[in-house]
Amino acid sequence: MIGGLTNHLWQSTLFAVAAGLLAIAFRKNLAQIRYWLWLSASLKFLVPFSLLMSLGSHLGWVPTAKKIATQAVSFTVVQITQPFPDTLSFVPSMPGSTHWFPIAILGLWVCGFGVIALIRFKAWLRIRAAVRSSTPLEIPLTVEVRSSAGLVEPGVVGLLRHVLLLPAGIIARLTKPQLEAVLSHELCHVRRRDNLTAALHMIVEAVFWFYPLVWWIGARLVEERERACDEDVLRLGSEPQVYAQGILKVCEFYVESPLICVAGVSGNNLKKRMERIMRSHVGETLNIWRKLFLAIIGVVALAVPMVLGLLIGTQSRAESQTRDSAATAPAYEVPSITLNKAGTVALKTGNGIISQRLSIFPGTFTAENISMWELIRLAYRVEDYQVSGAPDWFSSELYDVDAKAEKSAIDEMQNLGNDQRELENRRMLQTLLKDHFKLTLRQVTKDLPVYSLFVADAGKLHEAQGDCAPGPTTLVLDSGMPPCGSLRVFPWVGRMDGLKVPMTQLVVNLSGFTKRMVLDNTNLVGKYDISLTWFPGQNEFPPRPAYLPPNYQPDPNSPPLLTAIQQQLGLKLESQTGPVPLLVIDHVEMPAEN
Numbered sequence: 001m002i003g004g005l006t007n008h009l010w011q012s013t014l015f016a017v018a019a020g021l022l023a024i025a026f027r028k029n030l031a032q033i034r035y036w037l038w039l040s041a042s043l044k045f046l047v048p049f050s051l052l053m054s055l056g057s058h059l060g061w062v063p064t065a066k067k068i069a070t071q072a073v074s075f076t077v078v079q080i081t082q083p084f085p086d087t088l089s090f091v092p093s094m095p096g097s098t099h100w101f102p103i104a105i106l107g108l109w110v111c112g113f114g115v116i117a118l119i120r121f122k123a124w125l126r127i128r129a130a131v132r133s134s135t136p137l138e139i140p141l142t143v144e145v146r147s148s149a150g151l152v153e154p155g156v157v158g159l160l161r162h163v164l165l166l167p168a169g170i171i172a173r174l175t176k177p178q179l180e181a182v183l184s185h186e187l188c189h190v191r192r193r194d195n196l197t198a199a200l201h202m203i204v205e206a207v208f209w210f211y212p213l214v215w216w217i218g219a220r221l222v223e224e225r226e227r228a229c230d231e232d233v234l235r236l237g238s239e240p241q242v243y244a245q246g247i248l249k250v251c252e253f254y255v256e257s258p259l260i261c262v263a264g265v266s267g268n269n270l271k272k273r274m275e276r277i278m279r280s281h282v283g284e285t286l287n288i289w290r291k292l293f294l295a296i297i298g299v300v301a302l303a304v305p306m307v308l309g310l311l312i313g314t315q316s317r318a319e320s321q322t323r324d325s326a327a328t329a330p331a332y333e334v335p336s337i338t339l340n341k342a343g344t345v346a347l348k349t350g351n352g353i354i355s356q357r358l359s360i361f362p363g364t365f366t367a368e369n370i371s372m373w374e375l376i377r378l379a380y381r382v383e384d385y386q387v388s389g390a391p392d393w394f395s396s397e398l399y400d401v402d403a404k405a406e407k408s409a410i411d412e413m414q415n416l417g418n419d420q421r422e423l424e425n426r427r428m429l430q431t432l433l434k435d436h437f438k439l440t441l442r443q444v445t446k447d448l449p450v451y452s453l454f455v456a457d458a459g460k461l462h463e464a465q466g467d468c469a470p471g472p473t474t475l476v477l478d479s480g481m482p483p484c485g486s487l488r489v490f491p492w493v494g495r496m497d498g499l500k501v502p503m504t505q506l507v508v509n510l511s512g513f514t515k516r517m518v519l520d521n522t523n524l525v526g527k528y529d530i531s532l533t534w535f536p537g538q539n540e541f542p543p544r545p546a547y548l549p550p551n552y553q554p555d556p557n558s559p560p561l562l563t564a565i566q567q568q569l570g571l572k573l574e575s576q577t578g579p580v581p582l583l584v585i586d587h588v589e590m591p592a593e594n
Contacts, residue, residue, distance in 0.1 A: 008048050009211060015301070016041040016213060022297065023220075029290070030283035031227035032192070038220045040301075042201045045208055109210065116206045127157055134165055141183065143190055153250055154182055156189045159196050170250070178246030181238040188229040198225075230273060231282045244277045331431050332365070335403030337591045343369040343398040362421050363410035365429060369398040372437070372588075379429040382583055383512040389441075389585035397590070403432060438589040448580040451514055451573040453507060454521045460570030463526035464500040487530065494554040494561075498530035506530060513561055514573070517580045522571065534564035 019041035023034045134146035141164065143156070149168040157163050164186050171179060189195070201218055208214045233243055251270060286294070343356075357368040360378075367375075372394040376387055405413075405428065413424050433439040455461075487498035487505050491513055498505065503524045510518045535558040559567060566572050 008045075009208075011048075012041075012044045013213060015044040016217060018301075022294075026290070028284055029286055031224045031231055033283075033286065033294075035221065035224035035228055038217055038224060039197055039201070042204050042214065042217050042221065045204045045214060046200075112209045113206055116209045120202060120206070130165060131157060131163060137166065137171075139183075141187065143187070154186055156186050156195060159199055162190050162195070164190075174246055174249055175242075177239065177242045178249065181233055181243040182246045182250065184233045184236055184238060185229050185243075188232040189225075192225075192228070194225055197221075226273065227276070230277055234277070234280055234282055240277050240280050244274050247273070247277075331435075332403035332405055332428055335365075335401065335432055335436065337432075337436055338400050340369050340398045340400045344396070360425055361410075362413035362416075362425070363405035363428070365401060365403045365425065365432075367399070367401045370401060371395055371398055375399075375401075375429065375433060376583075377512075379426055379433055380583060381426065381508065382581075383515070385515045386517075386581065387583045387585065391588065393590060399591075401432075403428075436591045438587060439585070440587045441583050441585045444582050444584055445579045446582060447577055448517070450517045450519055450576055450578040450580060451510070452519045452521050452576055453510065453571055453573055455524070455570060456566050456572035457570035460568070461524070461528055463524075464529050466500070485527075492536060492554075494534040494536045494558055496530060496532040498528075500527040501530060502527050510565075510573070516575075517578070518573065519578065530569070532564060532568055533558045534561045535559065537561070 019037045023037050026033050026037070130148040131146070134148035137145045137147050139145040143162045143164050145164045145166065147168050148165050154164070154166050154170065157165055164183075174182065198221070201214075201221055204214050205218060230243075234240060247270075356370065357366070358370065358374075359366040373384060373387075373390070376390075376394075377383065404410075413421050416424065484499045485501060487496060487501055487509060489496045489509055496509065503520050503522055506528075507518045507520045533555060535554050535556060537560060558564060562573050
């Protein structure tokens, strides 16, 4: 709460500084321009930045707006406008304890608000009494004119229905031209609805009574308000000397109004006002370029928080949709997960050949002799180097998994596209790991060494023609080419073959080989036949698995991986640094056999 209030004050202060700079830039123009600038700075205190952001978040359905938001709003904007965390607190959070400091702060604010409200209320009562005791005057004006014996100066009262009150005897003390000039001044307040805008600022002062800036803005409003009316009176043709003498006589016989929401004639610094009036000083009107400049500033002031809200709202909706989608994703029906003891013993002892099979159909997952590492890679599409906190049994234990969803869920997945079907399969596998391995993890991002993949020789990689029919992905350790649309990879041997595969599949596998994230900068959007042979370096891969057949040996005449990629595929990997998403395992358990 305190953090939110601090951010709001900071944002409003920045807005007021901007308004002040604009007021300086427009100092030679009409006073009413500067008045509206200061009024906007005042009203900003009543309009939190978060309100405009919430309005922007409701525009998330506009595709073009989404694109603009993503490109226009940066992290810098958030840091400048919201530098203080929402959880900002001055006391530690203790269970069962009472936070007296926030209560004391709230109590102090309530006292200050009450004092300000009481002062304003008492002043209003005096003005109300003056109106009730007043008598009508036969002066033909567009508003009702009344005379009051208890009034301190001429003034307009009322927010919507205006009444012009004149002190008793003022008509006898002023000449006709002087009276006309003074009345013209008051009618200017009526046309501008200065009482209403002054009342709005009074609310700002009452709510933010502790912040000196709002009182300073109030003084600027009164100054520019009276100056704007003076300029209006002079533009209407009143003689400067007559008008100045009328104001001086009012000040001689009467005193200033006690309530700021009563627009009078004697407000503001009298000496400066007399000097401006006698010089017949009237500000310049805005030319087309200054009007356009102000319009752009106004649009930007509204657009920035709304665009920021649009961006954050789009991200929030995406996260919400992801959570909702995960909550409603189909799950496997009582999957079977058993420890393959023969495979595990062979893996640990290095004796014998371990067969391994993996089949993924829509809504069906079958694996034989699969490790937890491989399950993590399949479920989250990450490589080993992107996972931390894994226990030793991730490599030392092999499992047989047989999982199948309900028939209705399988039928629905059959109607999905290949990419969406793969996503559903991964989410179902994630649910399986969460439910049966009690897996909980979190994602972090770190700047790490990465590789950038780009085309070095465009003549060595040719786009394959046609497409693959949708179907299951079955990977078996045997000879021959892989199924269409997939890669068969033997990293310990240094061999990779693929038919009609996109660059994304190649990039994913290269990330695993190099133990670095590979960024695709090839701009290749087609599908390609891949044939790559290299000699694995000593530290490139884990120890050779026991289930790999003896005849699977690397070719000692093959070049290293990075050289082979450039010579055989016409691609090149360049080292650089970039953000890498990592998974941190907070908790995981070996599954109970079923």
